[in-house]
Amino acid sequence: MTTTGETARPLPLIGQSMGQAQASLTRLLTGILAESGTSHQAWLGLQRLNALGGQPARDAYERDLSHWLLLDGPEAARLAGDLVEAGLAATVPADTGGDAIRMSDSGRGLRQDVLAASAQITGPVLATLDRGDLEITIRTLDEITRRVRETFVTEGS
Secondary structure, eight states, rough: OOOHHHHOOOOOOOOHHHHHHHHHHHHHHHHHHHHHHHHHHHHHHHHHHHTSSSBBHHHHHHHHHHHHHHHOOOHHHHHHHHHHTTTSSEEEEETTTEEEEEHHHHHHHHHHHHHHHHHHHHHHHHHHHHHHHHHHHHHHHHHHHHHHHHHHHHHOO
């Protein structure tokens, strides 16, 4: 006779695996960013600007930075300002009034260079993995991120 306990598999140690992957990929990114003289925070700001389609209203962008990077309002405004000051982004008039912020040619170039440098290392590694497995992994990580973020919002964090 088979019992549930005999056939149940233990849950994977996802936290440990995610932490190790994050540490390895962060080390790679940190080295690439150091070569370009770009801070990790500036990189994340460019990534969020890209995720928002490249030209959001400035206030919407700063709210997004606050939400995703866990910055308070002044910190988010400072990061947006730092990107503009560094020439990685530019402020332009928004269609609805106020200002919008867009990635500059320098910002797009930096982003492309960082992604290309990263792909030189990660590309061959990822090419050896099953594409279906990668797609499932991405969907799973996106869902974990969404659920954890919802938990923080629900708890008021």
